[in-house]
Amino acid sequence: MNKFGSEVAAGKQRNEEASELGNLPTLHVSKGIARIQLNRSRQHNRFEPTDIETFSEIVATLARQSSVRVLMITAQGPSFSSGFDLDTLSSDRAAACTALFAAMCDLVEECPFPTICGLNGNIYGGATDLALACDFRIGTRGCLLQMSPSRLGIQYYYSGLRRYVERLGLSQTKRLFLTGEQVDSITLLQMGYLTEVCTSDALEARLEHFAGMLAQRSPASLRGLKTSLNSIRRGTADPVEINAKFFESLTSPDAREGLKAWCERRPPSFADV
Template sequence: MTPEQGQLPSLVLEGERATITLRRPRHHNRLEPPDLTELLRLFRTVEEAPDLRVLVLTGTGASFSAGFHIGAFGEGAGAATLEAVVEALERLRVPTICALNGSVYGGATDLALACDFRLGVEGMRLVMPAARLGLHYYPSGMHRFVSRLGLATAKRLFLLAEPLDTAGLLACGYLDEAVPAAELPARTAAMAARLAEHAPLAVQGMKQALNDIACGRAEDAAIGARAAAVSRSEDFAEGRRAWAEKRPPRFSGR
């Protein structure tokens, strides 16, 4: 393995939890074209692992990510794009947590936003410099910012390129929580454990429905059909038994 290969994102599987880590701390986890290809591969691995119930995405060093390398724009015809990577992340069946170990910039802001939950560290900030670089952002990312954070916040970020500090990120809903850096691993583990203990068919079905509702592509008939299927599952029967017996449920994903 070359040093460059060693800096590609890594995947660790621990029981029902998967963790993907960005590993270019010297460059603030800047995303290079090979990273995008590797992230797509790792997402496929997560999607194809039936026993996984939660994915954590995080980084190494002082920043979560500096975004896509501006000098690599236009390289590699047919190569993976950041938009494709972010869309693949959002479509994953398992719930996802972005543990932002530091500040986030550029395209990496959308990578984090595609996760279901975002935990950050006190003192971090977000900067979207597209307008300062003469860059027009891709459409699905702009849809995501408007649907998740609202039009006014999206305009502040994209048109003014205005940085948001930790308080601002909490106020607009970009961050669900901010904790001291030393507490981030434990808080992430606690949230991941809570997601993993819930019925996976219900969690995954409702995740898909909520994302579809947020972006205006929801079909009530399809949501209703999934809900009906879950109501016939072994997990729902186990949930009812556990409730009646006043004990924790033991879900199997069936």
């Protein structure tokens, strides 16, 4: 290859790398609200190995930040996500990459602060578990969900099955996993998968309002309540420990500020944890 050809090849590689970088999930943080956005819209925001790595690194970093009060997960384009990349699923990297995807969803579930997923469109496969790992899911009217393991001839990882059974119950989980049928937004709302449904035009405003409302609450209270509620749901709760944390909170700085603000008829100003 001559010098000109080498330069063209190098330029093409740089363009491909820049394009790939633009497709990766991005983070924006403002006033304690963090937003991770999926940007692979041309591929319906499928999760490729680089997306899993980037997303996981972002979530792990946010979880250590005391100034973060809420996490939102959103996506560009007409779909939320088509799920795990099928090319990777059919490669020799399938086991390793799906294990990383499961770990990524676990990281979201374990975030100490409240998490919200905004479903701007259809959601499939593994992406349904990512959304389910969040505390709240707000979807657009008409969005569809489909779980495809039985269609693909595979089974599913433990933590994803656990999340489904814990949140939706065994009967609804069997319906989604065993039939592989598409389910509409109204049904998703009725079965408890979606927290609420709104129009596409209203989604962004509703997400910002919901996140803003949570960001105004006591971070210490939110984190403590989330931990206690999750432990009760999993059957690992220690009543003595939960009661001790409750009684301790009665004399906390946040309790003093909250009661004072209530008496003064003003919004409270809670400090970061």
